[in-house]
Amino acid sequence: MxxxxxxxxxxxxxxxxxxxxxxxxxxxxxxxxxxxxxxxxxxxxxxxKNKESILLTIFDQLWTELTDGLRIIVKRSDIDPSQKLDLVIDKLFDLFIANPALASVFVNEQHHLIKDKRGDIAKQYDDFLDLAEEIIREGVRKKIFNADVDIKIFRHFITGGIRSVLRQWSEHSQTLTLQRLRQNVKYFIKHGLL
Amino acid sequence: MxxxxxxxxxxxxxxxxxxxxxxxxxxxxxxxxxxxxxxxxxxxxxxxKNKESILLTIFDQLWTELTDGLRIIVKRSDIDPSQKLDLVIDKLFDLFIANPALASVFVNEQHHLIKDKRGDIAKQYDDFLDLAEEIIREGVRKKIFNADVDIKIFRHFITGGIRSVLRQWSEHSQTLTLQRLRQNVKYFIKHGLL
DNA sequence: ATGAATAATGAATCATTATTCAATAATAAT
DNA sequence: ATTATTATTGAATAATGATTCATTATTCAT
Missing domain, CATH: 1.10.10.60 (Homeodomain-like)
Known part of the structure; x- marks a missing residue:
């Protein structure tokens, strides 16, 4: 053999x-x-099996890792929802600092997979968002977060915003430090423009 | 003839x-x-000329229309920056209500064009963002907007967030009304989560 | 009506690349 | 050392689909 x-x-x-x-x-x-x-x-x-299954595997591993990390954060009882949100953002940024090419694939290629039903990437993405939603709901329940925002909409807005910022960074990493990006995103999500 | x-x-x-x-x-x-x-x-x-030039033409027309509309909004002196921001968001949403397929192309396909240098789509996008930035700067100057947010980062975050929300809507238009989306986005940008 | 002149057609061509597979190489068991 | 088994190779194949172009149709000017 x-x-x-x-x-x-x-x-x-x-x-x-x-x-x-x-x-x-x-x-x-x-x-x-x-x-x-x-x-x-x-x-x-x-x-x-074929080209598509390579992309599928990349996203499968990625969402598994992100979701596992998120699950741990959601469960914690020693920190408040606002801190949890910070940790989620850190998690995302850390992953992409470690692997910028992965960041680029992540921000640009997922929709190829979501349109076709093959694989369960769309489902994994939804699961991730559902989990993230729990943090927001906890925050609203504890009156830390604003109850006027529609959580379903909010969660898409946030992930899209983060993707966009990461895409920008992956193409012009010289002008922006991820550190600065990270701080701004955290701040902005909580305080808004006014 | x-x-x-x-x-x-x-x-x-x-x-x-x-x-x-x-x-x-x-x-x-x-x-x-x-x-x-x-x-x-x-x-x-x-x-x-070829397939790519069709996509190029779509984006060229789209960005021209958006930028022209934005330019008019930026110039106005009868409304404050916060209202201007609302109008920009309305502008985007109106366009995509009128043409949902265009919304889908807009959110999903631009990056094909930005990587290559052909056409000036990347430049048109930048011009649009530069113009939008003027509204934010005006708001900061007049102490209406929070000065702690990095405008360059902010503008990418917003456009990415809006794209993501529109993508979601273009794929599941039954569950969300654009009206509701629009209100939430406006509210969230200004007030954040806390 | 006739014939330039241009518009439109769509089957044939060409280019590109994903995928296959017959041949070869490397390893392990005897 | 020999053989069986599985891994690897990369040139050949197949499929796809963008692009071309010889042919046909339509319009307009006379």
């Missing part, structure tokens, strides 16, 4: 994140992903 | 908006756009 050497599966995934980030999903070539992973073109198909 | 009958150019553009909205830019087929416009496949190329 022969064993698989190294971790080609992960190498291909990392390569795909890089290539998707640089060229966008549709322009990305399997052969280029294979090159980046130091693997033959055909080997990609030993580990992934 | 023979004249061009009807307005095929516009018919193709409208068809493209529909098809791009439904399938996304990359999955959209020229032949399908031609069908929707009741025109032969080849005719598309009488009016547009």
């Amino acid at each position: 022969r064993k698989r050497e190294g971790n080609k599966e992960q190498a291909i995934l990392n390569a795909a994140i890089k290539v998707f980030a640089q060229h966008g999903y549709h322009r990305a070539k399997i052969s280029s992903i294979a090159d980046h992973a130091s693997v033959a073109t055909g080997s990609v198909y030993l580990y992934y | 023979r004249k061009r009958e009807g307005n095929k150019e516009q018919a193709i553009l409208n068809a493209a908006i529909k098809v791009f909205a439904q399938h996304g830019y990359h999955r959209a087929k020229i032949s399908s756009i031609a069908d929707h416009a009741s025109v032969a496949t080849g005719s598309v190329y009488l009016y547009y």
Whole structure:
């Protein structure tokens, strides 16, 4: 028998994140992903059914990680909802500091997957938002947060805003520090413009 | 001589908006756009150089319209910056009420154009944001708006948030009324969560 | 009516790339 | 060392769909 050497599966995934980030999903070539992973073109198909399933796997892992982290934050009873919100934002930013290419894929490519029903990415995204919603509801219940905002709308607004800011950063990282971005987002969500 | 009958150019553009909205830019087929416009496949190329230039034209017209509208709002001296902000949001929402498919293309497809330098879509977007920034600056100067928010970051956050909310609406228009969306966005931008 | 002149057609072409698969290489078991 | 088994390769194939272009249709000027 022969064993698989190294971790080609992960190498291909990392390569795909890089290539998707640089060229966008549709322009990305399997052969280029294979090159980046130091693997033959055909080997990609030993580990992934097709191109789309690579993107699917990226988002699956990403949402799993984000949701697991969020679940822990939601449960905590030692901090108030406002602090929880800060931690969620930190979680997002930390992940993308560690992997800027992933940030770019995250902000730009998810809608390819949501339109088709294949995979459960849309569901995972909803689950994440549902969980985040609990923090807001806790805040409203404890009269810390403003009750006038529609939570369903709010949660989409926030995630969209954060995505947009991250996209900007992923394309012009020189002009903005993530640190500054992070502070501003936290502040703005709570206080608004007035 | 023979004249061009009807307005095929516009018919193709409208068809493209529909098809791009439904399938996304990359999955959209020229032949399908031609069908929707009741025109032969080849005719598309009488009016547009290639597929990308169709998308380019859509965004060019869109940003021109939005920027023209914004310019008028910015100039007004009879209303305060807070009201101006409301009008900008109204402007966006009105446009997309009139044409939901355009909203979907707007929120999902712009990044195809920004990465490449072809066309000046990125510049038009920047111009729009610069103009919007003037409203915020006016508000800060008049002490109506909070001076602690970084305007550059803020403007990306807002547009991203609005996009996200519109995307949600364009995919599930039954559950949310745009009216409600609009009010919430206006309120939230100003007051935040606390 | 006739014939330039231009518009429109859509099947054929071309280019691009995802995917396959026959051949080869590497490993483990005997 | 030999063989069986599985992994890997990358050139060949297949599929897709954008673009072209030879042909046909329509309009207008005379």
